[in-house]
Amino acid sequence: MVLPLLLVIPLLGLSNQMFGIFKEESYICLNLIIQTLIIVFTMAIAIQSWLVFSHLLSNQTLYIGNLFFIIALLELVSMVTAQNPMAETQYMEMFLHIVMRLCLSIGFLFIILKQKKRLTMNYRIYTYGSSLLFVLVTLFIVYLSSKYSLLEEQLVYKADAIVHLLSAVLQGATIVILSKYIKQLPKRVMWLISAAIYLIISDIFFIIIKDWESIWGFSALIYQFFAFYFFLKAIYYTTVEKPYQQLLKIKQDLEQSQQELLFQAYHDDITQLPNEHLLLKTLKEDLNANNHQKAIIAIEIDRLAAIRSSIGISYSNKMMKLVAERIQAILPPHYFATKLREGQFIIYVNHVKTCEELLQFCLNLKSAMQKPLQVQLFSLNGNLNIGIALHEEDCSDEEFLMHAQLAMREASQIPQRFLFYKPYMSNGIADRILIEQELHKALANEEFYLDFQPQVNLKTGKIESVEALVRWRHPTRGFVSPELFIPIAEESGLIIPLGKWILETACSQAKTWEEQGLPPMKVAVNLSLGQLFQQDLVQMVQEILQRTNLEPKYLQLEITESMTMNIDQMTQLLHELKALGIQIAVDDFGTGYSSLSYLKDFPIDCLKIDRTFVRNIQHNPNDEALVSMILSMAKHLRLKVVAEGIEEVEQLAFLIDGDCDYIQGYLFSKPISAEQISNNFKDLHNRASDILTKLKYKEDYII
Numbered sequence: 001m002v003l004p005l006l007l008v009i010p011l012l013g014l015s016n017q018m019f020g021i022f023k024e025e026s027y028i029c030l031n032l033i034i035q036t037l038i039i040v041f042t043m044a045i046a047i048q049s050w051l052v053f054s055h056l057l058s059n060q061t062l063y064i065g066n067l068f069f070i071i072a073l074l075e076l077v078s079m080v081t082a083q084n085p086m087a088e089t090q091y092m093e094m095f096l097h098i099v100m101r102l103c104l105s106i107g108f109l110f111i112i113l114k115q116k117k118r119l120t121m122n123y124r125i126y127t128y129g130s131s132l133l134f135v136l137v138t139l140f141i142v143y144l145s146s147k148y149s150l151l152e153e154q155l156v157y158k159a160d161a162i163v164h165l166l167s168a169v170l171q172g173a174t175i176v177i178l179s180k181y182i183k184q185l186p187k188r189v190m191w192l193i194s195a196a197i198y199l200i201i202s203d204i205f206f207i208i209i210k211d212w213e214s215i216w217g218f219s220a221l222i223y224q225f226f227a228f229y230f231f232l233k234a235i236y237y238t239t240v241e242k243p244y245q246q247l248l249k250i251k252q253d254l255e256q257s258q259q260e261l262l263f264q265a266y267h268d269d270i271t272q273l274p275n276e277h278l279l280l281k282t283l284k285e286d287l288n289a290n291n292h293q294k295a296i297i298a299i300e301i302d303r304l305a306a307i308r309s310s311i312g313i314s315y316s317n318k319m320m321k322l323v324a325e326r327i328q329a330i331l332p333p334h335y336f337a338t339k340l341r342e343g344q345f346i347i348y349v350n351h352v353k354t355c356e357e358l359l360q361f362c363l364n365l366k367s368a369m370q371k372p373l374q375v376q377l378f379s380l381n382g383n384l385n386i387g388i389a390l391h392e393e394d395c396s397d398e399e400f401l402m403h404a405q406l407a408m409r410e411a412s413q414i415p416q417r418f419l420f421y422k423p424y425m426s427n428g429i430a431d432r433i434l435i436e437q438e439l440h441k442a443l444a445n446e447e448f449y450l451d452f453q454p455q456v457n458l459k460t461g462k463i464e465s466v467e468a469l470v471r472w473r474h475p476t477r478g479f480v481s482p483e484l485f486i487p488i489a490e491e492s493g494l495i496i497p498l499g500k501w502i503l504e505t506a507c508s509q510a511k512t513w514e515e516q517g518l519p520p521m522k523v524a525v526n527l528s529l530g531q532l533f534q535q536d537l538v539q540m541v542q543e544i545l546q547r548t549n550l551e552p553k554y555l556q557l558e559i560t561e562s563m564t565m566n567i568d569q570m571t572q573l574l575h576e577l578k579a580l581g582i583q584i585a586v587d588d589f590g591t592g593y594s595s596l597s598y599l600k601d602f603p604i605d606c607l608k609i610d611r612t613f614v615r616n617i618q619h620n621p622n623d624e625a626l627v628s629m630i631l632s633m634a635k636h637l638r639l640k641v642v643a644e645g646i647e648e649v650e651q652l653a654f655l656i657d658g659d660c661d662y663i664q665g666y667l668f669s670k671p672i673s674a675e676q677i678s679n680n681f682k683d684l685h686n687r688a689s690d691i692l693t694k695l696k697y698k699e700d701y702i703i
Contacts, residue, residue, distance in 0.1 A: 034221040035079045041228040042072035057118045066131040067107040073135045074100045095142045098163045105167035164203040171196040191234035198227035268339040270317045271324035279338040283397035292351040294391040298404035299345040302383040326368045362418045385411045386418035451671035455664045456688045465522035468506035495530045507548040524556040538576045552581030578603040611645025618650045631658040
């Protein structure tokens with residue numbers, strides 16, 4: 001925009017010297033060349049608009065094409081007539097110049113002000129035909145005017161000057177209008193404003209020149225030529241370059257979207273690690289590619305299901321991301337880490353030099369996970385179970401992966417927490433599936449039964465409550481440990497009907513003891529995580545109490561501390577259960593991942609100290625301090641405390657000194673059947689009294 005103004009300076013000061021460089025004939029040739037280029041440019045704009053209109057169907061594109069089609073034809077006629085030095089032809093050339101300038105300035109302003117809209121293809125032929133007709137009519141009028149000298153020559157020159165002045169004013173108005181859109185369409189508007197500025201300078205030169213075959217006439221044509229060049233640039237940018245750039249951007253966005261979709265298809269959303277699809281694809285392509293020893297390392301977070309149900313999905317996802325970051329931080333270059341949907345990490349090693357290499361990696365990983373994982377306010381232990389499988393001949397990719405997962409599950413049962421796969425582990429998974437199938441039949445076949453472990457009130461020395469514990473007597477397997485079948489029941493969903501049976505059987509037995517003349521005893525029943533998500537849990541408890549005719553105060557439901565993470569849901573549920581008149585206890589207190597804030601939000605009556613704290617209470621100062629803290633805290637919160645796992649008199653003495661409320665453990669009685677409690681209640685009571693008497697702790701106290 002500044003360049004045309006700078007070029008005017010030498011013309012003003014050195015016009016005579018510059019004019020002398022060429023002869024008059026040279027300027028005639030130069031003018032002819034410039035006119036030819038102007039015709040080329042204007043016709044190029046007209047043709048380009050004709051071609052792109054079929055794609056854009058824009059009225060502005062069509063009108064611009066028609067405008068420059070008219071100018072191109074008139075400029076062509078003007079150039080031809082200029083070759084004849086007759087007076088008539090000079091008159092025609094001047095008249096055509098006036099028409100072209102009017103068409104350009106008025107048409108350009110009209111197109112800018114015209115509201116943009118879409119047209120049909122029929123308009124293209126119609127408008128271009130009208131433009132051709134306008135040119136023919138104009139030429140006919142100009143011919144008649146020059147033939148019969150309708151206007152005097154001086155009037156034509158004056159009209160030419162007025163038209164150029166009017167054109168300069170209209171171009172100025174055009175610049176003002178265009179400047180309003182410079183932020184929306186900066187590149188296009190700058191080209192058009194530049195063209196308008198060049199046309200204004202050209203108009204000024206045409207006004208002041210007296211001889212067209214001079215430096216000023218030549219300069220006027222030069223500026224007009226550049227104006228049309230900038231018009232062409234603007235049209236080209238609008239109709240070709242910009243749409244092409246948009247197509248390129250669409251193509252790039254499409255390619256990027258395809259890459260993102262491909263990435264999402266083969267990567268985990270949370271950790272951004274490759275997922276099982278990419279893992280299986282890699283295994284299929286790579287397992288038989290060479291003779292190198294290959295291995296898979298399967299990794300899972302210990303008790304992940306409990307952690308996830310406790311802290312919620314969003315926090316557990318953050319935990320998984322932190323674990324993934326720690327794995328990647330120590331991952332050797334040739335190890336391929338992936339993340340499965342089940343929350344497991346799988347590391348594929350395509351070239352194992354020695355087994356010690358794998359063991360060292362597992363040790364490094366365990367060392368990296370020693371520091372707790374900080375997830376918002378939660379400080380979580382990232383204990384890992386690790387299974388390692390070496391590839392064997394005739395082993396498919398899915399079997400290879402399953403071997404590592406089996407070793408990982410077996411590793412959760414040993415202190416080291418990592419194991420190599422052995423063939424016997426495959427038998428274990430088959431046995432687990434078989435147990436799940438047999439669990440379905442066990443309820444119908446009445447293979448389950450309940451044992452009850454008495455709880456002694458240390459204030460009265462009486463047995464006032466019992467804890468119900470489920471047992472499974474399999475017809476062929478014999479006694480099946482709860483530690484084996486309870487997790488399977490929870491995973492398969494069978495814990496719901498089993499939990500209902502336990503609750504109803506325990507309530508019914510408590511009522512039976514009352515009818516047999518035993519003192520009323522409270523029965524404690526554990527709730528599983530799956531039962532807490534039952535929509536009809538409160539209604540089910542209420543119906544069982546009504547069917548068994550047991551007073552609600554003699555039922556205590558026990559939840560584990562890890563179930564208390566979802567405070568909003570648990571608060572409402574526990575208040576609804578509490579409204580029935582039952583009691584709520586927190587089992588395994590101190591072993592979960594929860595904060596203590598739930599103690600003030602939940603309607604809790606009792607805390608149960610886990611046996612892991614009591615076991616070494618007389619040998620471990622830390623356990624002693626923790627138990628003392630729990631007892632003191634419960635006392636201030638007005639909560640009862642039950643200590644589990646009491647096996648030695650020294651443990652009992654410490655708890656008595658700490659003002660514990662209830663005791664449960666082998667020191668008084670192991671879990672026994674309902675019949676044994678009915679038949680031996682006095683003996684059990686006397687045994688408890690004897691133990692407490694020996695400690696000289698017998699008070700006449702009633703809770």
